[in-house]
Amino acid sequence: MGKFALIQHQRYAHAKQFKRANRALKTLRTYLGRVIRDIGREIEGNGGLEATFTTLLMLARRVR
Numbered sequence: 737m738g739k740f741a742l743i744q745h746q747r748y749a750h751a752k753q754f755k756r757a758n759r760a761l762k763t764l765r766t767y768l769g770r771v772i773r774d775i776g777r778e779i780e781g782n783g784g785l786e787a788t789f790t791t792l793l794m795l796a797r798r799v800r
Contacts, residue, residue: 738767768800 741764748757772793779785 738764741767765800768796772796772800 741760745757745760745764748754748760775789775793779789
């Protein structure tokens with residue numbers, strides 16, 4: 737689902753349809769935000785998982 741959204745964003749941007757491309761980019765950001773929040777809820781309270789995912793979640797937040 738996310739891969740298809742990324743492909744659509746690139747297609748719209750290449751065709752200079754920037755309003756559609758920005759809408760597709762917003763969808764991608766929404767997907768990433770959902771994943772970040774879901775992982776945060778799943779690892780909450782588990783010290784080992786929190787240590788493992790800390791750097792990855794920081795990177796994902798920077799990308800978002």
